[in-house]
Amino acid sequence: MSEDSDKLPETQSTEKYEFIEDIPGVGPATAQKLRELGYRTIESLAMAAIRELEPAGISEKKAQQVIQAARSSVGVSFIRADQLLKQRQNVARLTTGCKSIDELIDGGLETQTITEFYGEYGSGKSQVCHQLCVNVQLPLEQGGLNGGVLYIDTENTFRLERIVQMATHLGLNPEDIVKNIIYAEAYTSDHQMFLLENADEIIKANNIKLIIIDSLTAHFRSEYMGREMLASRQQRLNKHMHKLTALARAFNAVAIVTNQVMSKPDQFFGDAIQPIGGNIVGHTSQTRVYIRRAPHGPVRILRLVSSPYLPEGEAIIKVTENGIEDVSEEEKATKSRGR
Numbered sequence: 579m580s581e582d583s584d585k586l587p588e589t590q591s592t593e594k595y596e597f598i599e600d601i602p603g604v605g606p607a608t609a610q611k612l613r614e615l616g617y618r619t620i621e622s623l624a625m626a627a628i629r630e631l632e633p634a635g636i637s638e639k640k641a642q643q644v645i646q647a648a649r650s651s652v653g654v655s656f657i658r659a660d661q662l663l664k665q666r667q668n669v670a671r672l673t674t675g676c677k678s679i680d681e682l683i684d685g686g687l688e689t690q691t692i693t694e695f696y697g698e699y700g701s702g703k704s705q706v707c708h709q710l711c712v713n714v715q716l717p718l719e720q721g722g723l724n725g726g727v728l729y730i731d732t733e734n735t736f737r738l739e740r741i742v743q744m745a746t747h748l749g750l751n752p753e754d755i756v757k758n759i760i761y762a763e764a765y766t767s768d769h770q771m772f773l774l775e776n777a778d779e780i781i782k783a784n785n786i787k788l789i790i791i792d793s794l795t796a797h798f799r800s801e802y803m804g805r806e807m808l809a810s811r812q813q814r815l816n817k818h819m820h821k822l823t824a825l826a827r828a829f830n831a832v833a834i835v836t837n838q839v840m841s842k843p844d845q846f847f848g849d850a851i852q853p854i855g856g857n858i859v860g861h862t863s864q865t866r867v868y869i870r871r872a873p874h875g876p877v878r879i880l881r882l883v884s885s886p887y888l889p890e891g892e893a894i895i896k897v898t899e900n901g902i903e904d905v906s907e908e909e910k911a912t913k914s915r916g917r
Contacts, residue, residue: 593650594651595648595651597609597620598612598613598617598618598619598623598648601644601647602643602647603640603643604644608635608636611633611634612631612634614634616776616778617631618776618779619778619779619782620648620651620652621652621778621782621829622778622824622828623645623648624648624649624651624652624828625828626648626824628641628645631644631645668830669688669689669690669830670723670787671684671685671686671687671721672689672713672722672723672787672832673686673716673720673722674686674709674710674713674902675709675713675721676895676903676904677904678893678894679880679895679902680721681893682882682888682891682893683867683885684887687710687832687834688832688865689723689787689826689830689831689832690830690831691826691833691864691865692819692822692826692834692835692863692864693832693833693834693863693865693867694794694835694837694863694865694866694867695707695834695836695837695867695869696837696853696866696867696868696869697839698851698870698871701869701870701871701878702869702871702878702897702902703792703869704735704736704792704836705740705897705901705902706902707836708736708737708740708744708901709901709902710788710834711727711729711755711759711788711790712745712750712755712901714726714727714787715750715755715758716748723787723788723832724785725758725785725786725787725831726760726784726785726786727759727786727787727788727789728760728762728780728786728790729762729790729792730762730763730764730773730774730790731761731763731764732791732793732796733793733796734763735792736761736763738756740901741759742755742756743899743900743901747899747900747901758784760780760784760786764797766797766801767798767801767802767814770791775821778828781825781831782829786831787830787831787832788831788834789822789825789831789833790835791822791834791835792834792835792836793837793838794818794819794836794855794859795837795838795855795859798811798815798855799838799854802814812856815855816862819835819858819859819863820862823862835859835863837853837854837859838853838854839851839852839853839854840854851868851870860884863884864885864886865885865886865888866882866884866885867880867883868880868881868883869881875896876896876897876898877894877905878894878896880893880894880895
């Protein structure tokens with residue numbers, strides 16, 4: 579092999595751009611149209627598809643050039659697998675605060691991917707989200723990401739009182755913690771999508787390292803009823819999830835969605851509880867965790883249902899005033915004897 583065999587051909591400029599106006603061929607008028615479409619940063623533009631820029635009046639050829647320039651600026655290109663291995667070292671993990679869950683998901687929640695928590699009403703999905711809002715602000719050496727939170731609430735379940743309780747338990751200043759949570763309540767599925775599509779600038783300006791949508795499917799489920807609307811619902815969910823993936827990758831953030839469930843009364847074997855969203859949500863969520871309540875008390879059982887590289891398994895936790903906590907071996911033994 580030649581001396582240059584370690585190098586891939588450079589087909590794009592490696593110039594770094596700070597603002598979208600800096601990209602060749604993007605003038606003030608085009609930049610304004612791109613911002614109206616939700617592309618306010620180089621990072622979000624790098625994750626765009628060519629057809630998504632058409633409403634800005636950009637030709638297909640020009641859109642391709644603009645996207646390639648943005649991708650080159652943020653380092654999105656063909657690379658060898660050994661270089662990819664080095665890049666994977668940039669992937670960080672966020673602790674859940676529970677040793678049992680962290681062990682189940684290989685050390686914590688992974689950045690640049692979507693983790694889905696689904697379960698019945700009252701199973702503890704929102705409690706996990708509240709705990710992560712606090713944990714993400716911890717320093718790296720304590721399992722946090724030293725960053726902020728973007729929280730999109732669709733069911734009016736977000737409570738600052740819980741954030742205060744959890745922060746106080748960890749010895750943190752609640753006032754400092756709540757300042758780093760950017761909150762928005764989504765009133766419809768259109769509003770929910772709009773919030774996410776226009777979030778890139780907020781994410782960058784506030785060092786957001788955790789994006790939460792609680793719950794992902796509530797509005798879609800209530801607004802798109804009947805089989806005749808299923809295709810439209812799934813298309814919009816698909817677009818929404820891919821936007822979330824793009825933001826998580828562009829800003830190296832953890833993405834969390836909670837999901838509602840439905841029962842299948844005609845299923846006689848296995849668990850009849852199924853998450854909403856079908857294959858669209860299933861394929862886009864890299865990690866899926868099913869939460870269910872134990873028969874009595876604050877105990878919850880988390881089952882890792884799907885992961886690109888981890889085996890299925892379970893973790894037992896409890897939801898207390900302090901937040902999400904591990905269940906001691908003594909408590910496990912006591913409950914086992916009480917069955």
